Amino acid sequence: MKNKILRSILILLPAVTVAVTTYAREDHKAYRELKLPECAECHTGSGIPPNHGGGWQKEHRILAAGPNRNCYDCHDQSTCQDCHKGGGISAKLSGSQWKRDVKPASHRSDWVSIHPIQAPSNPQQCSRCHEPPFCANCHGRLNVTSLTIRDHAKSGSTQAYIAAFPAQHAAEARRNLASCQACHPDGNVCLTCHSAKIGVMVNPHPKDFKAGRIQSRSNNRSCRVCHDF
Amino acid sequence: MRKKKWLPPICLLFLFLGPGLSLAADLRFQSSTQYLWYTDPFKDKDRSDLVQYLKFGVTKVEPTSRVSAVGYGRLSGQFGGETDPRQGDDGILGRLYFLYVNYALPSDHGDVRLGRQYVSIGAGSGTVDGISAELRNLGPVRATVFAGYDVRFTETTDRTRPGNYLAGVSVGGSFLTGNNVDVSYLRKYDEDDVIREMVGVHADQRILDRARAYADLRYDVLHGTYSEFLAGVKLFPFSAPVTFTVEYFASYPTFDADTIYTAFAVTQYREVVGRVDHIVTPRLTMYGVYTRADYDGPTADIGTVGVRATSKQVPGLGLNASMDLRSGYPGDLTGFQASADYAFGKAVLAAGISYDVFQRDSMAEDFSAKKVWGGGSYAFRKNMTARLRVEDTETRQFRNEFQGRASVDLSF
Numbered sequence: 001m002k003n004k005i006l007r008s009i010l011i012l013l014p015a016v017t018v019a020v021t022t023y024a025r026e027d028h029k030a031y032r033e034l035k036l037p038e039c040a041e042c043h044t045g046s047g048i049p050p051n052h053g054g055g056w057q058k059e060h061r062i063l064a065a066g067p068n069r070n071c072y073d074c075h076d077q078s079t080c081q082d083c084h085k086g087g088g089i090s091a092k093l094s095g096s097q098w099k100r101d102v103k104p105a106s107h108r109s110d111w112v113s114i115h116p117i118q119a120p121s122n123p124q125q126c127s128r129c130h131e132p133p134f135c136a137n138c139h140g141r142l143n144v145t146s147l148t149i150r151d152h153a154k155s156g157s158t159q160a161y162i163a164a165f166p167a168q169h170a171a172e173a174r175r176n177l178a179s180c181q182a183c184h185p186d187g188n189v190c191l192t193c194h195s196a197k198i199g200v201m202v203n204p205h206p207k208d209f210k211a212g213r214i215q216s217r218s219n220n221r222s223c224r225v226c227h228d229f
Numbered sequence: 230m231r232k233k234k235w236l237p238p239i240c241l242l243f244l245f246l247g248p249g250l251s252l253a254a255d256l257r258f259q260s261s262t263q264y265l266w267y268t269d270p271f272k273d274k275d276r277s278d279l280v281q282y283l284k285f286g287v288t289k290v291e292p293t294s295r296v297s298a299v300g301y302g303r304l305s306g307q308f309g310g311e312t313d314p315r316q317g318d319d320g321i322l323g324r325l326y327f328l329y330v331n332y333a334l335p336s337d338h339g340d341v342r343l344g345r346q347y348v349s350i351g352a353g354s355g356t357v358d359g360i361s362a363e364l365r366n367l368g369p370v371r372a373t374v375f376a377g378y379d380v381r382f383t384e385t386t387d388r389t390r391p392g393n394y395l396a397g398v399s400v401g402g403s404f405l406t407g408n409n410v411d412v413s414y415l416r417k418y419d420e421d422d423v424i425r426e427m428v429g430v431h432a433d434q435r436i437l438d439r440a441r442a443y444a445d446l447r448y449d450v451l452h453g454t455y456s457e458f459l460a461g462v463k464l465f466p467f468s469a470p471v472t473f474t475v476e477y478f479a480s481y482p483t484f485d486a487d488t489i490y491t492a493f494a495v496t497q498y499r500e501v502v503g504r505v506d507h508i509v510t511p512r513l514t515m516y517g518v519y520t521r522a523d524y525d526g527p528t529a530d531i532g533t534v535g536v537r538a539t540s541k542q543v544p545g546l547g548l549n550a551s552m553d554l555r556s557g558y559p560g561d562l563t564g565f566q567a568s569a570d571y572a573f574g575k576a577v578l579a580a581g582i583s584y585d586v587f588q589r590d591s592m593a594e595d596f597s598a599k600k601v602w603g604g605g606s607y608a609f610r611k612n613m614t615a616r617l618r619v620e621d622t623e624t625r626q627f628r629n630e631f632q633g634r635a636s637v638d639l640s641f
Contacts (some may be wrong), residue, residue: 080349091636093570122500
């Protein structure tokens with residue numbers, strides 16, 4: 001028994017020693033003043049690809065949230081907050097703004113008009129910076145007759161949902177449900193057809209809907225809107 | 230009694246600053262006073278804001294220099310003409326981005342932070358009024374844990390409420406050569422109900438110092454489905470810094486459980502990305518990206534090429550340009566962005582243009598939009614810089630929106 005323990009220690013000790021010395025996080029504080037292309041001099045052949053390039057805005061999420069991150073060697077939390085929450089103490093000359101908040105470079109030219117094209121591409125990307133009320137703040141104040149949405153085509157002077165094309169409405173809603181929430185934050189308009197209490201009672205749930213955890217963890221909160229308990 | 234939204238952040242700021250000043254610790258401030266003007270798109274009226282940013286850091290509070298404090302916030306006031314009624318009665322708004330005390334553990338084993346702070350782990354991110362601990366250099370293992378009130382930023386304020394919490398934990402390590410593995414868990418509460426419960430799993434592996442493969446998963450526990458999945462490989466096979474990236478990404482958008490949208494059927498979004506980055510010389514970098522996006526049926530092709538360059542003949546001159554082409558669902562876009570900056574002496578001049586032609590939907594017609602901007606800065610002293618930026622956007626409604634920012638930045 002003692003031999004087994006001794007053998008295990010002898011095997012594990014070098015592994016732990018190598019791990020401690022090899023995988024110590026590289027401290028980048030000394031390099032914080034370098035220009036980005038200069039970083040490639042070390043990174044080439046080191047097994048760490050150069051980063052902070054043209055695609056960094058999209059790529060940084062994984063590295064910044066990872067266990068081996070070293071963002072704080074060069075940045076403080078304002079780097080995160082300035083983009084994610086609109087701060088602007090270090091606003092660059094190239095940095096535009098939306099009212100008081102600095103806008104990231106991805107929000108190109110007439111972003112108010114262009115964002116419906118970008119929003120369905122990974123719908124979760126918007127919510128990394130914006131809480132749901134952010135969309136409703138604008139959409140709730142829009143003149144609805146000015147919208148040009150596939151399933152909300154103009155009908156006289158209104159922007160009513162075209163009931164003649166329910167399949168298209170369903171497909172569009174499933175692809176970008178957040179866009180429904182943008183104008184109908186509490187979803188009351190959906191209940192006209194999708195409630196289990198009133199109307200035509202069309203089931204909106206996915207086929208393999210797992211209600212159990214939502215019910216138990218959130219105290220039936222969203223379920224009670226449509227169902228009696 | 231009317232509530233002053235800007236008062237709590239300011240009180241907190243002075244509460245933290247007081248002890249630091251009295252101990253004659255090392256204090257560093259950064260301030261930016263900005264005058265902004267813009268057009269309110271809903272009222273079609275010009276508005277002006279005066280914004281004051283302040284960021285500070287206090288170190289060397291005690292002999293071991295383990296304790297430090299940092300803070301960052303802003304006050305803004307709107308004036309002139311008709312102000313936005315959501316600004317409150319006094320028209321002044323406050324936003325506190327972070328304000329925390331940091332205790333550095335011995336031997337660079339990590340940090341413990343108390344106060345408002347930005348937190349991020351594989352399962353999610355957010356801002357909390359609470360506590361976090363980051364442990365590292367403990368052999369191959371690293372860990373992050375945090376808990377606190379969930380801070381939610383809205384257009385006019387940031388707030389915490391009893392019953393709204395955010396908590397998370399992440400444990401990771403490097404167990405093989407060039408390997409990182411991380412498992413994380415995040416839970417979000419609203420009025421004491423769990424509205425979001427996520428598990429994140431990340432793994433990456435270095436391959437022969439010439440490639441890195443990675444996979445990242447966010448699993449939504451409440452909905453019993455994955456929320457986001459990313460798998461990719463980066464290849465850098467040559468001695469010259471050329472990086473090839475191939476990624477597969479899939480997203481199944483789930484909603485917080487405090488809304489009925491949480492129970493609605495949604496479809497997958499998938500994309501495959503191919504990307505090349507080339508640092509040709511320290512003065513010239515180029516990149517190209519192709520994305521094939523699949524919206525569970527309809528598809529889109531998206532391409533971007535870009536270049537960044539600095540001039541050897543004209544020191545101080547920098548150029549950026551990119552071109553985007555997008556075709557497919559839900560709309561098309563062709564556009565380019567270009568900008569140049571020129572630094573000479575204590576001054577910097579910069580200008581740029583962005584032009585897009587787009588069709589938002591197959592039922593909509595083509596529109597175009599153009600944005601031109603220009604600006605400059607001048608460093609009066611090493612710690613004092615004035616900046617001016619103006620921008621004119623011609624929107625798809627053929628309306629010009631003119632906005633700008635004049636600022637004086639100080640650091641001491």
